[in-house]
Amino acid sequence: MEVRSVLRSVALSSLMLVSCMAYSQSSVMLYGIIDTGVEYYNHAAGGGSFTGVPTLTGEVPSEWGLTGVEDLGGGNKAFFKLESGFAPGTGGFNYGGREFGRQANVGLQTAYGSVTLGRQVNMTTYALLSADVIGPSIHSLYVFDNYLPNARSDNAIGYMGKFAGVTIGATYSFGRDAAGPAGPSATNCPGQVAGNFLACKQYTGLIAYDSSRFGAAVSYDRMRGNEGASAPLTHSAYTDSRSVVDGYFKLPSVKVGGGWIHRNLSAGAGSMVYNLYFLGLTYTPIASLALDTQVDKYIQSGVTSSTELVARASYFLSKSTSVYSSVACMINGRNGSTSVAAGGTVEPGAEQLGVMLGVRHAF
Structure with a gap:
């Protein structure tokens, strides 16, 4: 009788374990992109030209990461993401030298949206994803403002909900950056500061609509500085705000996207205002070939433009591997000093030609 009781207990425990495993399904995935090649541009700072391997990005930045999802039942899920950016030319970390500088977060997802805690992509990035056909490439609108491809927040809580075609999102950072100035994505703002509620705070918001043929997005991003941060946000009273308004429409083999980015930096003698406009087109004549072109116009009123x-062509050798060529021309105003290439240099006021030949592999 005692043996039968033990067997019943074992059987019941096994059923409970199987039921629990079925109830809580989980998965972890390793993924990444390696993208590099050779770039050239003329009229580099100090004269002459540059030929070499890019340090910041190719067609897209190189990255690797781990992401996981656990089914909690009832349509609820737990998730995490650890994502690292690196330079293929040297193997070093990008994003301020951080191991997981692109993302490091955990969260919960329900029918009412998802809540994310940790270092995360903020709403400025999401606003630009669909309308900017070139993306964070070696030649892109991001050369005018290196915050745009690095729009992430440390110590943040984020929300995103999708309801039919409408997306609503927001982030709030208690201390937006705690990394030293080892690259454009690190500003040395000392994170969460006891006794100074305003120091390094940041909030972003997004509302977007997407359908099979067209979409639009609006976002707002406001950050504060603090003592010890990289100039010009060296005081918690100083603010840096960016607004994005953009949209796109699609036909069977054509996509057109465009928008407006407005920045208002209020930082004493370092204050500035700019407007950045972009309009681009992607044409896909066959499934394995994508042709992109875009014009970007930067205006800093009374200062420069x-x-x-x-223009870019990408040929897909497989679902995972592509080769591409990108050509760009930067026409700087008299006081302009924007390089045609991300991470590049230029003689002030010079026109500049840039070329990139590269290969991208995703896994």
Whole structure:
């Protein structure tokens, strides 16, 4: 009788374990992109030209990461993401030298949206994802403002909900950056500061609509500085705000996207205002070939203006591997000093030609 009781207990425990495992399904995935090649541009700072391997990005930045999802039942899920950016030319970390400088977060997802805690992509990035056909490439609108491809927040809580075609999102950072100035994505703002509620705070918001043929997005991003941060945000009273308004429409083999980015930096003698406009087109004549072109116009009223023209062709050898060529021309105004290439240099006021040949592999 005692043996039968033990067997019943074992059977019941096994059923409970199987039921629990079925209830809580989980998965972890390793993924990444390696993208590099050779770039050239003329009229580099100090004269002459540059030929070499890019340090910041190719067609897209190189990265690797781990992401996981656990089914909690009832349509609820737990998730995490650890994502690292690196330079293929040297193997070193990008994003301020951080191991997981792109993302490091955990969260919960329900029918009412998802809540994310940790270092995360903020709403400025999401606003630009669909309308900017070139993306964070070596030749892109991001050369005018290196915050745009690095729009992430440390010590943040984020929300995103998708309801039919409408997306609503927001982030709030208690201390937006705690990394030293080892690259454009690190500003040395000392994170969460006891006794100074305003120091390094940041909030972003997004509302977007997407359908099979068209979409639009609006976002707002406001950050504060603090003592010890990289100039010009060296005081918690100083603010840096960016607004994005953009949209796109699609036909069977064509996509057109465009928008407006407005920045208002209020930082004493370092204050500035700019407007950045972009309009681009992607044409896919066959499934394995994508042709992109875009014009970007930067205007800093009363100071300077610059125009960038970009053309890119990408050929997909497989679902994971592609080769590409990108050509761009930067026409700087008299006081302009924007390089045609991300991470590049230029003689002030010079026109500049840039070329990139590269290969990208995703896994």
